[in-house]
Amino acid sequence: MKLLIDKIKPFFEKVFGSLGLDSKEYEFLIQTPRDTNVCDVCIPCFSLAKIMKENPVKIAENIANEFNLLLQKEINVKALNGYVNFSSDSRWIAKKLLFENYSFFKESQKLKILIEHTSANPNGPFHVGRARNAILGDALVRLNRDLGNEVIAEYYVDDMGKQVGILSWALENISRKEVNDILEHNGIDNLNPIWKQKEDHVRVRWYQAANILRKEKPEIEDELAEIIRKSEEGDEKVLLQFNNAFQPILDGMLETLAKLGIKYDSFTNESKFIIDGSVNKIVKNLEKSDLYGEAENGAKFLELAEKGVSGKSTKFFFQRSDGSSLYATRDLAYHQWKWSQSEKLINVLGEDHRLQSKQVSVALNELNIKCPEVIFYAFIKLPEGKMSTRKGNVVFMDDLILEAEEIALKILSERKGELNKDEVFKIAKAVASSAIRFNILKVSPEKGFTFKWEDALSFDADSAPFIMYSHARSCSINKKVKSLELIEDNFDISEIDINDSTSRLLRTILRYEDAIEKSISENKPNHFCNYMLELSTSYNLFYRDSPIIKNGELNAFNYKVSEYSRKLIHRGCNALGIIPLESM
RNA sequence: GGGCGCAUAGUGUAGUGGAUAUCACGCUGGCCUUCUAAGCCGGCAACCGGGGUUCGAAUCCCCGUGUGCCCGCCA
Known part of the structure; x- marks a missing residue:
């Protein structure tokens, strides 16, 4: 307001x-x-x-x-x-909105923001739990853009170290037959034939098999240690080999996210900060800290006991005894680099990173580098427990999307309509992707929830299709007005009698700014989800009470209100990543 | 053992010091010859327990209970 x-x-x-x-x-x-x-x-x-x-x-x-x-x-x-x-007075609001082009966020300060989200290790397909990160992050990107901020959506690629090392080793050393045998013996499902062309689904099996094999043959560890060490030293040949191993997986993962409307502006490889020497500089600077300490074997750490970190270990290690760097050290260099790209940083992290993120913040303070804003989200569990890529106990996002599309198709087929096949297919895809996103976004990030198929696939009132449906209605009215070539009479706003539901709609429209700003300042897209449900509800009430076409004549005021709402719902949908269809 | 999240109708959720605690599912009763009924209207039902701070607490503090995450020279 x-x-x-x-x-x-x-x-x-x-x-x-x-x-x-x-x-x-x-x-x-x-x-x-x-x-x-x-x-x-x-x-x-x-x-x-x-x-x-x-x-x-x-x-x-x-x-x-x-x-x-x-x-x-x-x-x-x-x-x-x-x-x-x-x-x-409702007429006053109507005048400002409909005739004086009151525009949102005119006075808000616009910033250049880098939002790092997803950054999942490229070792297998997205499961629903990992996707919460991407969906939250992408919503923050969109919300910030809606306000007028300039946003870079960043994916930090783990292209070195243990996880990719295992994958790369597996692809070089285990045959397809061996992989299938190992996984079968260990009760991991066969590859779903639908995804046999999708490399994230194909290659993850090598990763899973290697992890099983490591337990049986400890001698593999030496081979692994060798290539991992080389990758951490920035060995070009090994890094290229790693890259060849994970890139097709990453492509597959990005294909999944693209189905949900999620895209990135920039990818940064972890190895960049080894190669350009910034990690070494970070190490040198950390050694000057008052918190600096060394283990007997020469490993380097910061002692964080006085900085509010407690537990079994209060030490934050940033260099191994062999002189190689750790993930956290590279993360520090990464943050330094990110600040060179923007005025504000936001990281989206799982709740398991809470401690690590705190350690990074303390270390950044020691280095006189500003800290990022961090948004943590709780995990999505399955009714039978935690999801784990390694154990194969997951719901793949690809499967969920497919299932959602099928349900949408079924609902569409039950309704009469003169839509052709292509349109129906397009609608089903849009409904599926929007509904999945919304069902995750509407819950406050710090609250954990249990994944249930019926909830994830719910298209009822508390869902994206509810919002999309309001939008489709407003489009339908607009089309009808256009096709009947109805004439918009001039009217004097001060003479208009505004009913309760129209008054409510106008006020809800005016709260758009507050809703976006609240969601952004708290990094909580669920606030804006709520607002969009309210906006749609308000439009539905207006639709019920305020005919736009009556007896073949156009009510110019109601039409203007409807059109304003249509455009705003469209805009709000984009800010959440919901696809605003014109008919459904 | 320690630290950090979370706890609101049967279920899921909103709410971060103020006015009658939000919305949805569920259960229940109504509304389609009228701009898309994936919609609209009515009814049922909740702040984990105990202390404290305050004129005022779901909200802040303390104790407890339950639940999740973390405490690697992994990422």
């Missing part, structure tokens, strides 16, 4: 000045109420009671009276239960 707050601020200064209060100090009191049906903006007077030594109900009444002397009739001010409640 920025529009209204900006409107009343100058009067607020006068009123509070006349009460002998510093208006700047109390500006924060102007707020949007929890229950938006009560009023548009309010000032709770409870905290003033102590200073003014008076009953908050009385204070509210006095303040309301003062405002009423100053404000024109387009803002209604009333005192209620110790609150000063402001309600704007």
